[in-house]
Amino acid sequence: MKHFKPLLMLIILCVSLVVAPLNAFAAATSSSSSASADSTNSAAADDSVQRIKQKGTLVVGTSADYPPYEFTTKKNGKTEYVGFEMDVAKQFAKDLGVKLVIKNMDFDSLLVALESHKVDTVIAGMNITPERQKSVDFSKPYYMGSKFFLINKADKSKFTSTKDFAGKKVGAQNGAMEYNLVKENIPNVQEKGLAKIPSLVLALQSHKVDGVLMDKATAKAYANNNSNLMAFDSHIKIQSGGIAMAFPKGDTSLEAAANQTVAKINKEDLINKQWIPQASKYMKSYKKANTVASYWTFFAKGVEYTLIITVISVIFGFLLGTIFALMRLSQSKFLHGIAICYIEFIRGTPMLVQIMFVYFGIGAIIQSMPALVAGIIAVSVNSGAYVAEVIRSGIQSLPVGQTEAARSLGMTKKQTFRFIVLPQALRNIWPALGNEFITLLKDSSLVSTIGVGELMYQTQLVQADTYKGVLPLFITMMIYFILTFTLTRILNYFEGRMKHAH
């Protein structure tokens, strides 16, 4: 019993991790509803500008896969966010007198990030729509983009206007207004939503969809960079109020500051005169150098983060697994119950959901938690549940006589577990445990959804940068295989050694 006591702290932590976000959500909803009521009455009286000036940074959420709005380029091997909206962001940060921090994530995660205060504002080619206005506030618009179809050049004669897509498959970005435009404007369309524009383009090239509806500037960028594609105007009438910055409800002073920046930008027509030409220069200058191989630093960085996540999560997953296996085998009904809840709950919910929950849910309380830490926590906690079951089976597979012999020699429970039970259990479960670690390495790719720069995330950057879909995926697949294959060899080596000692 004695060695279970330190666990109590851990249990309390676990319980609070589950309960606290619920409170936070409740608080967030109530405060946002009261804040929106306030904003209709009085425009000022919030501290959002003051808050940003105090921390000295403006955190801007974006989805950098949308040239020329925002996309990545590499300078000296480092990823840099460029595009005319990034110039808007820079201008806004400059006007506020703070440093700009860009957070890159999936488009459909942006509003969640905004509501959970992971970012201060979203600048991501986001159109003002009545639906969005229910959950966030917008600045004045700074750009109006018409919508273009991107199609395969081979289909040039088949598709010349929007009505040609009737009954066909059309792709659009998840959570983007194009997705609704497709549904509303094309009869009998089969709409297909994906998180990233490059994935959509890939789907187009492999004829999974017949066309992709996207912003004019983006569509043209793809058509210019890929001779197999072409773009044409959809002439779909847009109800939206244009593209603007999004803010959490109630951040009225920040919104007012943004409107000043927007007014200045609009007055000098900076976007059309300076920033779009600049952005297309980036796109052109790079078209020459954008062979996939030249992005090896991206892959190297990705491997580094993937390994960091894997190694740390394997260690913590193993520790958690051991602790929960012991709790599950404990005489105490309380500890046993907690272990059962943990194992069943974690195994019964998707890892992707857990990752997002840790980042957006728990991250709403611990604001400073980086995505990498959130990812590692989620992966470790997930792995712990599976490892716990593997270890439990290992312990239970040992004859009870082993424990009795050790206890009769005067060993304490702890010593018996440490010197007699665990080494033997470990040998028995090694193959299953190895399996679990390999799964963990592969599943770490899921944390790319919250913007951790591991291998899968870097792959998406390379895809966006090079306008090539399959080759980066293939390279990544090979890298994962090499990693898991190496891991298997290492595990086999230890298995062999343990067998030898028998």
Added chain:
Amino acid sequence: MPTKMIEIQHLKKEFNGTEVLKDISEEVDKGQVICVIGPSGAGKSTFLRCLNVLEKPTSGKVLFEGKDLTDISDKELDELREKMGMVFQGFNLFPNMTVIDNIKIAPIKVKGISDEEATKTAKELLTKVGLADKADVFPDSLSGGQKQRVAIARSLAMDPEVMLFDEPTSALDPEMVDEVLNVMQGLADSGMTMVVVTHEMGFAKEVADQIWFMADGYIQETGAPDEFFSHPTSDRAKEFLKKVLK
């Protein structure tokens, strides 16, 4: 006046409502060799396992050197168990360790003895049980008799005050029984206090100071071997001896 080593008072043990040990009160003196015999299912093994509280008695007391093992902290119990060696029917050697590591681990981890000293003691004990040449092999490569001798050496390495034997020869091929019994006889001759649950009547007759005859959850009868084997008093003992001593 012999010193009492173990004192059992009104010991009872139930498993899920079934009474296995009904009411046992006995004493073991220092240096005494007790052989517990009786029909299968009499509760002999359970009784022995209650002596070092591998099974926790349902009620009653087990006093070892004056301390009640059923009513002390885990820490004290662990310390007292060091002084009570136990040998199992199924040997229970640690299969992932060599023979000598099996013997050394408890002295090193529990008593904090240096590796060097533990190795020396272990080698002496292996010589004593006639297995000096098997120090570095793994248990799987030993015969049953050899395994049980290693198990005895492993218990002795903790320098116990009393040794408990739970049917130590029952899992052995007949030709290996003697090598184990000889080691036990040597141990008895050297003055070790022993409680032996056994079906080896010859050994019991020869080595025991006292026979405890168990049946139906009670100790039915106790006595010196000669007396017990020639003039059993209880009906259960008479019936049992008629069956085993044809």
